[in-house]
Amino acid sequence: MSREYSLQAPLRDEDVIHLKIGDRVLLSGIIYSARDAAHKKIIQALEEGTEPPFPLKGAVIYYVGPSPAPEGRPIGSAGPTTSYRMDSYTPRLHSLGVKATIGKGKRSQEVKDALVRHNAVYFGATGGAGALLSQRIVSSKIIAFEDLGPEAVRELVVRDFPLLVVNDAFGGELYAKPNLPD
Amino acid sequence: MRTVKSSEITDRIAEMVVRANRILPRDVLQAISRAKTAEPSDAGREILGQLEDNAALARESGLPLCQDTGMAVFFVELGEQCRVDGASLHDAVTEGMIRGYRDGLLRKSMCHPLTRKNTGDNTPAVIHVDLVPGDGLKISFMAKGGGSENMSRVTMLSPAQGWRGIKEFVLGRVAEAGPNPCPPTMLGIGIGGSFELAPKLAKQALLRPLDQPHPDPEIARMEQELLEEINTLGIGPMGLGGDTTCLGVRINMAPCHIASLPLAVNVQCHSARHEEVLL
Numbered sequence: 001m002s003r004e005y006s007l008q009a010p011l012r013d014e015d016v017i018h019l020k021i022g023d024r025v026l027l028s029g030i031i032y033s034a035r036d037a038a039h040k041k042i043i044q045a046l047e048e049g050t051e052p053p054f055p056l057k058g059a060v061i062y063y064v065g066p067s068p069a070p071e072g073r074p075i076g077s078a079g080p081t082t083s084y085r086m087d088s089y090t091p092r093l094h095s096l097g098v099k100a101t102i103g104k105g106k107r108s109q110e111v112k113d114a115l116v117r118h119n120a121v122y123f124g125a126t127g128g129a130g131a132l133l134s135q136r137i138v139s140s141k142i143i144a145f146e147d148l149g150p151e152a153v154r155e156l157v158v159r160d161f162p163l164l165v166v167n168d169a170f171g172g173e174l175y176a177k178p179n180l181p182d
Numbered sequence: 183m184r185t186v187k188s189s190e191i192t193d194r195i196a197e198m199v200v201r202a203n204r205i206l207p208r209d210v211l212q213a214i215s216r217a218k219t220a221e222p223s224d225a226g227r228e229i230l231g232q233l234e235d236n237a238a239l240a241r242e243s244g245l246p247l248c249q250d251t252g253m254a255v256f257f258v259e260l261g262e263q264c265r266v267d268g269a270s271l272h273d274a275v276t277e278g279m280i281r282g283y284r285d286g287l288l289r290k291s292m293c294h295p296l297t298r299k300n301t302g303d304n305t306p307a308v309i310h311v312d313l314v315p316g317d318g319l320k321i322s323f324m325a326k327g328g329g330s331e332n333m334s335r336v337t338m339l340s341p342a343q344g345w346r347g348i349k350e351f352v353l354g355r356v357a358e359a360g361p362n363p364c365p366p367t368m369l370g371i372g373i374g375g376s377f378e379l380a381p382k383l384a385k386q387a388l389l390r391p392l393d394q395p396h397p398d399p400e401i402a403r404m405e406q407e408l409l410e411e412i413n414t415l416g417i418g419p420m421g422l423g424g425d426t427t428c429l430g431v432r433i434n435m436a437p438c439h440i441a442s443l444p445l446a447v448n449v450q451c452h453s454a455r456h457e458e459v460l461l
Contacts, residue, residue: 130248131245
């Protein structure tokens with residue numbers, strides 16, 4: 001039976017441990033946008049022993065590259081991008097305290113194992129509903145890698161951002177398995 | 183010989199790319215509404231409802247439907263009796279695209295393939311020009327998102343594999359892609375031609391509205407058969423299960439070499455943004 005939670009980011013261990021696949025979460029608080037190129041740079045920073053652009057402990061990373069903000073709005077359209085492209089970076093980030101990622105689409109076995117190992121979750125948001133989701137983003141500010149344009153890292157303040165637990169810390173996965181004919 | 187001013191092309195393209203990114207085509211919206219009524223899965227119906235809300239909000243607010251406002255793909259049909267006056271056709275289209283993406287606050291997504299440095303203005307546009315009889319000029323535009331494009335494939339089947347092989351490949355692709363390309367999707371399928379022509383046929387097929395089956399009844403039947411089989415896969419909206427995995431299959435076919443059976447599957451997400459102008 002799926003349940004509904006209101007959670008505050010950054011997330012704590014006790015926020016995540018209750019979550020099961022199919023649960024709905026309304027997330028408020030501070031999250032960070034990062035996608036392909038930003039992930040590469042964050043991992044590079046870690047290799048070089050420099051500080052990542054935001055505190056990883058408890059962090060929620062949103063895989064999004066928003067469209068430019070119209071006058072008077074914090075952000076343009078801002079729906080999730082496909083997550084598997086970040087799979088090679090994600091286990092390392094979970095090992096350093098990242099509690100959740102937000103995207104759409106399937107994750108690798110390595111990511112699912114990392115969720116179990118580090119008590120973390122993968123949230124799905126509705127792909128292609130970027131106009132709708134942008135209404136739950138209260139503010140946005142670029143905090144790193146401005147040169148990456150739409151791929152820059154942003155600190156986003158969200159209010160009641162609607163999410164679905166797709167992969168939980170118990171190895172569960174929500175996505176339907178296709179019935180392929182033999 | 184008829185002349186079209188390049189500045190007119192630029193103006194019309196600039197308007198078209200913005201409008202296409204904000205307004206979901208009527209046929210797609212209707213297909214989503216119909217699917218919502220028929221969809222047995224609760225989660226699926228909810229997702230389809232969100233897509234309707236998103237489309238209404240984009241139309242009213244001027245925000246793009248999706249943050250991925252795409253590669254700008256143009257299919258140009260240039261009449262042999264039509265001449266472009268001023269800038270070249272290529273420059274006129276590119277200039278309109280740049281202006282539309284800049285002024286319409288659309289995301290610039292194009293970058294160097296290896297350094298990943300963004301080109302900054304969404305260039306280059308992908309422009310296909312076909313010469314056609316007459317003095318017309320028709321330009322179709324697609325905002326092609328990366329997430330669905332990445333799930334697309336081209337393959338060279340053996341002639342013996344035939345229709346059965348085509349179906350197996352398409353179903354396998356859709357199953358493998360699962361939730362990734364933002365289902366419900368549309369599939370453009372190119373059968374025949376050559377290695378480079380099949381994907382062009384596939385992408386061009388996506389321009390045909392969902393309420394317009396292929397004029398050849400045999401191909402129309404194939405489109406319907408594939409659609410029905412795809413929708414028994416159970417992937418559903420956003421991959422959360424259900425009957426609405428695909429909203430429509432569009433096939434374009436062309437003769438091919440006796441040794442070959444080229445096949446291309448171009449996956450299009452539910453945000454199937456395209457429009458055309460006649461000049």
